[in-house]
Amino acid sequence: MPDFYPPRLNPFLVRGCQLISPIVGRGYYRLRLQVEPESLDRLRRLRQERVLLLPNHPTFHDWIAIFLLSARLSVPFYYLAAYERFQGWEGRFLQAVGAYSIRRGLGDRASFAYTVELLMRPCTRLVVFAEGGCSFQNDTVMPFREGAVQMAFQAMSRCAKQTGEIPNLYAIPLSLKYQYRGNMERVLDATLRRLEQQLQVPIAATPYDRLRQVAGKVLAGFEQDYGFDPVASEAMPWNDRIQRLKTEVLHHCEQELGISPPPHSSLRERVYRIQHTLETQANADEAVDLNRYEAIQQATYRLLNFNAIYDGYVAENPTPERFLDTLTRLEREVFKIDQPLPKGDRDVYIKLGKIINLRNYFSQYKAQKSQTISELTEHLRQAVQANLDR
Incomplete structure (x- = not known):
């Protein structure tokens, strides 16, 4: 190539x-x-x-x-x-x-x-x-x-x-x-319902409560994957949990690959450096550990998918666009879909x-x-x- x-x-x-x-x-x-x-x-x-x-x-x-x-x-x-x-x-x-x-x-x-x-x-x-x-x-x-x-x-x-x-x-x-x-209420409901069924989350009273329950289940799953204590996590604000995950996952991937980020690098720059190093090492090593490779690759996809997310993005202006911005991210994670189809x-x-x-x-x-x-x-x-x- x-x-x-x-x-x-x-x-x-x-x-x-x-x-x-x-x-x-x-x-x-x-x-x-x-x-x-x-x-x-x-x-x-x-x-x-x-x-x-x-x-x-x-x-x-x-x-x-x-x-x-x-x-x-x-x-x-x-x-x-x-x-x-x-x-x-x-x-x-x-x-x-x-x-x-x-x-x-x-x-x-x-x-x-x-x-x-x-x-x-x-x-x-x-x-x-x-x-x-x-x-x-x-x-x-x-x-x-x-x-x-x-x-x-x-x-x-x-x-x-x-x-x-x-x-x-x-x-x-x-x-x-x-x-x-158009009116996106039915699309929002159907998207939430698919995620709730997949994650086995009960349906809450309002669309925003439903969104938080789905997002909370995904966030807890991330923390479990990376070995965080669920009891301690529950006591933390969501933005602190999100930032902790990003920091720890980035550091873990860089340690695994033996790389050090340049000073003041953004998350996205560090992720692209991880992906490039991972591909370079995999191409040079015929006996690559596929489980290790896939774990790091999956971590980078997650980091890029949720790079700009923060708790409160929907609450501060609950438009259909903000709801579906967040739901699309969750669909990409839960259903492993790179590019979900347009919602309307x-x-x-x-x-x-x-x-x-x-x-x-x-x-x-x-x-x-x-x-x-x-x-x-x-x-x-x-x-x-x-x-x-x-």
């Missing part, structure tokens, strides 16, 4: 897919795009510019939403996507519509180098999901990884060396938010935050590279969150 899958953008295939994308979006993905004309006009005015699009990543279908946006504009986008997606016919299709791979959990030099080269080209429109993976939460944004902004400045530096001029490069925070189109017809709203021309920060970047990248990355994340909050 190659170390890197480059894009092989086919303009005719992209245009054909764009023409049928609204039908496929509504029919297969149960998804309709809602975007303000003013936002489309702002993007059209940048048609001849280098553009870096930075959306949040609440679901597995976000790239479909962004592709629908490209169809509205009648222009192709490039997409940075996880290496694991580039297998078989799906991988070839993704390459043909402009996607290319990145290996998460290590410095993927080939992908980084290609991204810098791509951003040096005029009229490039590149989509990077800067959270680094799905949050599975419709209303909150995880920390942005700094690589996108860093690579953009590297591309600008190279252009400046070649031409003597600092180019424009526009970073655009994009907020994606989903809303179900949805609108996906796309709203642009304030567009930033990175050229205006280039001098600051040259003087204080690390600080400038960190500050701009956090500013872009906050802009995405602000529009979600609105």
